[in-house]
Amino acid sequence: MPSLKDLKNRIESVKNTRKITKAMQMVAAAKLRRAQDAAEASRPYTERFNAVLAGLAASVGSSDSAPKLLSGTGSDQVQLLVVMTAERGLCGGFNSSIAKLARAKAEELIAQGKTVKILTVGKKGREQLKRDLGELFIGHVDLSEVKNVGYVNAQDIARDLLNRFDDGEFDVATIFYNRFQSVISQIPTAQQIIPASFEAQEDAGDTTLYDYEPDEEAILADLLPRGVATQIFAALLENGASEQGARMSAMDNATRNAGEMIDKLTIEFNRSRQAVITSELIEIISGAEAL
């Protein structure tokens, strides 16, 4: 049986914890709004870009001279997994769910006899994958110093990827991130970015025939590398919003749990205080009776 003082200390410490989680929840809520606005703002660019790129890819794609970024290297032996996670923890299952998906994919590919390489973005995923798949790591992108993820960050990652691709380090690159659905639901997603793949939207495709200046292939060669950056940027933003959403709901749960714990401890505290009073009374009464 803990003493009254112990109980009081515990209640006090849980109250402090609740204050912290409450504050973190509110911070996450504010950041979530900003992250959502950023994701919203980038959408017109991404959508237009992909639409034009898909149109171009459809017209050039089948020819032999199509750029490697589109047609691939003709092999899928070396697979690069780009695992994008958060720099911080305390956001529920956010990091674990991406790591889990990436690990499953890596194991599946290894079982098929493919070579797997992993590039991590964000510290948490790296920590989680290190034990099993640490020897597959080929690089890490640290975003812990970055306050607001900008297009430059995506460009840096894309440049790194493209350089590795040009050097023949891998054939296929897939990014792993959490797609933001709502505050309580984020969907871990795997998306192939090299060679570029576009969702089939043939029927919705433009009927307009465009003039191309310079020619289609030159435009495609110019736009494909930018497309990689665009997709990474979109993934980074989705991830940012998901992280804040996950943290918000995790902290909301934590705050509620702390509240319940405080209630329980308070009841226990009151009971034991009552017990102390009762035993003191008994001592006084029995002392008086003895006289």
Next chain:
Amino acid sequence: MAETVQFDLVSPERSLASFAVEQVQIPGADGDMTAMAGHAPTITTLRPGVLHVSGPEGEVEYVVTGGFAEISADSISVLAERAIPRADVTQEDIDGMVQAAADALNKAKEVFHNEPGPVDDAAKLLADMVAMGTHIGLNPNQANL
């Protein structure tokens, strides 16, 4: 009043402009082109340069680098990796862009010894950056040339 056409300027981070305009002068990779209502559908890549927009509310100018423009009869969309209203462009922006282009050129020179193509492309990019800087009246730092 001239016929107007919907104009959108978007960068990855935000949408900068969306309104009806009379004409837009676009710094295309193969040369400047002016698009007005009823233009033949065209897609062109951009070189670093100044985008002149003449709308009902007067002239607006943006400095754009990297990306493309999609022109159709009733809309003009410019997707630029960087787009800054001309008035907001600072010396540092220009210096940064010129520096990045110069770095790319040096790298291209290292990587492609006997292939002039990529080196020429990078050199053109740098020249375009410098020309753009001069054009808008800022002093492009040419120490790296």
